[in-house]
Amino acid sequence: MEIFTIPHEGRHILYFPFRNAVFAGNAALVNLARRAQQGQASAVRQLRDMLGDKLWIDDPRETALRSRALPEPFRPTSISLLLTDDCTLRCRYCYADGGKSRQAISWDTVAGVIDVIFANAAAIGCEDVAVNFHGGDVGAVWPLFVRTRGYMRDKEKSLGIRAATSVGTNGVLDDAQRLWLTENIDSATLSVDGPPAIHDSARAFPDGSPSSNFVLKTMQHFDRVKFPYGIRSTVTGENVSRMDECVGYICANSAAKRIQMEPMYPQGRAANGNVSPPSARAFIDNFRTARKVASSFGRRLCYSGARLDVLTNVFCRACGDSCVVTPSGDITSCYEVADAANPLAGVFFYGRYDPKTRTFVLDRDRRERLFGLSVLEKPECSDCFCKWHCAGDCPAKALLSERAEIDNLPDRCLINRELTRDQLVAALGVAAEVDSSILGTAVSPR
Ligand code: SF4
Ligand code: SF4
Ligand code: SF4
Structure with a gap:
């Protein structure tokens, strides 16, 4: 399971993109989540007890988004x-x-x-x-x-x-x-x-x-x-x-x-x-x-x-x-x-x-290369919590930035991360109004 931890105002946001869930937690919870992600069975059990079984239900979108295939024949409508x-x-x-x-x-x-x-x-x-x-x-x-x-x-x-x-x-x-x-x-x-x-x-x-x-x-x-x-x-x-x-x-x-x-x-x-x-x-x-x-x-x-x-x-x-x-x-x-x-x-x-x-x-060949412009081919995005939303950013602008031929480029990653984090925080804020559990609570950001 993919879990992202995002520091926020002295605490941490735990974000499960494919579970539609976000939590606020302390350093101990982050540590537990990391151990669970590494596959430690006791950590998985403990996390499951704390955050609820709902997080362990597979989301079919996850499998679908982890690969891409060139559709053939090409028949645009x-x-x-x-x-x-x-x-x-x-x-x-x-x-x-x-x-x-x-x-x-x-x-x-x-x-x-x-x-x-x-x-x-x-x-x-x-x-x-x-x-x-x-x-x-x-x-x-x-x-x-x-x-x-x-x-x-x-x-x-x-x-x-x-x-x-x-x-x-x-x-x-x-x-x-x-x-x-x-x-x-x-x-x-x-x-x-x-x-x-x-x-x-x-x-x-x-x-x-x-x-x-x-x-x-x-x-x-x-x-x-x-x-x-x-x-x-x-x-x-x-x-x-x-x-x-x-x-x-x-x-x-x-x-x-x-x-x-x-x-x-x-x-x-x-x-x-x-x-x-x-x-x-x-x-x-x-x-x-x-x-x-x-x-x-x-x-x-x-x-x-x-x-x-x-x-x-x-x-x-x-x-x-x-x-x-x-x-x-x-x-x-x-x-x-x-x-x-x-x-x-x-x-x-x-x-x-x-x-x-x-x-x-x-x-x-060009079509195949264009299909490769997804976040799946961007190792630099693999640990980013925006990975399944920003998905590697605008390919044209990202390619121009890589070529470094243009000065004065706005740092789009910084903008994407900050404004996406705002949306996570807003989701948590809504949850806090309805449930003040110690760890924060699961909410639906979508
Ligand atoms: S914000 Fe930057 S690092 Fe994160 S997914 Fe987008 S392009 Fe990748
Ligand atoms: S400029 Fe627009 S259409 Fe072109 S790659 Fe970027 S977001 Fe996509
Ligand atoms: S000149 Fe202005 S309105 Fe015309 S294509 Fe360019 S941005 Fe659009």
Whole structure:
């Protein structure tokens, strides 16, 4: 059984990830847990008597997560479609350098990949396909976006297969576009950084003019029609000390239940030195303050690397499970690595759509290597209590860090551990209110 011990305020947290249980204990309990983990029968008996039999019931997820196998044949029914790398904005920290190239995907490729996923669904008897539209931004190729959705509707009708659609957008839309989006797309992630002064300092139009007014109107429209959406904010070294203000502004102007804040990463346009990431320490401290603000509005503030509610062996679907079609028709598993010139293209690009054969042509070796980007292949994560939640962190950012070509990287492990520990402590706090046993008590963090 895997038990992690985490020092906390002079005591220890004992965490059993596959038993959904967390305890507060003293040094003697930690010692006992270590001996039990080494297989000492008397320690196991004693621990079992103290913590309860429930902890010794096997969780089938544990076996499933301890291995990974490449699924064959590869028949995706879910894709991300990057219609363009053009964008209506020129955000200072853009990882994609959106708008630098203005390439749009060809119609043959759009129609072809949609045909493929619907055909895959029909072949395996699946009633749904899923398409996520990502950027650049759909606002830069609006007629193509509308045409693509129309093509999917025709396929839905003719095949009786439903398409679930989502979009990541900067929210720079006019009234007609807002209305169309909420009537034709199922959900969205909207990028908003905070009050106009903060948002506009990073997220401006090519001529430098502000975008916040457009985004505010988009939020208002989404709320008016009760459209499901979440908010994503990027935190820089400049705005990190104002995260609480940013969350307060978002909560006061949007009904989105989920707000995700991520530290900026110095890549793409952000690598030119015009904007810096926050330090890990500053991000953690200010996230904690901002989280309280979100709670006071009944909202949830999230960060991708802290997720006690998820048990997994991969950080994201880029580890071989996702299918992202780029504007040039290549297939990548990471939507942040969408350009053949990206230094990580050799890792994440694993095929392309071939318009002649109207099929995906795949590189099996690359797919196998992508499957290896799981926490199972990361010995440096083996003793980390976040192992089955963070699962080795964002593979793209971890690989960039390993290459050490970028200075000034935020220490994501520190952020992931501190904010995950907060979630464990919160779980214990809830338990303490209902049970004040000497050792703390088992609770369900999920
Ligand atoms: S961050 Fe998004 S909205 Fe901003 S320039 Fe890049 S692609 Fe466009
Ligand atoms: S590898 Fe990182 S950047 Fe790429 S999709 Fe996954 S989380 Fe996003
Ligand atoms: S926090 Fe760091 S060490 Fe821990 S699982 Fe994540 S990447 Fe690995």
